[in-house]
Amino acid sequence: MAPPMFERERTEVAEACRRLAREGLVIGTAGNVSTRAGEREVAISPTGAVLAELTPEEVSVVDRKGKVVGGDLEPTSELDLHLGVYDRYDAGAVVHTHAPMATALSCVLDELPCVHYQMLLLGGAVPVARYETFGTPELAAAVLDALEGRSAALMANHGALTYAPDLDGAVERALLLEWACTVYWRAAAIGAPRTLDEEDREAVVTAALERGYGSTRPADGGSEEGP
């Protein structure tokens, strides 16, 4: 007997896939999304589905060993990669895309340098995991190693992966990563992009903590501009 159907989590996965498609980060059936459901289960997009039209009923539920416990469709071929991120990094949600800018840079760079302070939300510079065939344990191992100390990685000649405590966060990080790749691409087109050094990055962390960056707050009559 299958456990409860995790309707909320399956709806979240379907909505995240449709949003990523609207934003141009996933095209057709490429890319996959998952989120934790309950203590031991994961709601995950199925293999072969058009993500722009994904419905909650099409989202699979698997246990942490990858066994399907809910839904009728076979989960994504990158199932092992998703489960590995939950096991090793205690993630709440995982997003994998073949987003155009991230994928283009993954064909050239060994690391996306930290060119903007918002990239600190991803852990700073974003490593590029070595190329391995899709859906293999070798690919999962390479990406999991690249994620050490980061919440985002590029995957050589393949795409990108982000994770976060929840699915909204993982989607936001996927969008942020694609934006950062676009910034780097444009900057590199006209010169050698400067990068933020250790001192710059520490100052950003200090400023963000002092000012509560990223959260709204009531105006107090001050005229300070947001960062």
Ligand SMILES: [Zn+2]
């Ligand atoms: Zn892929």
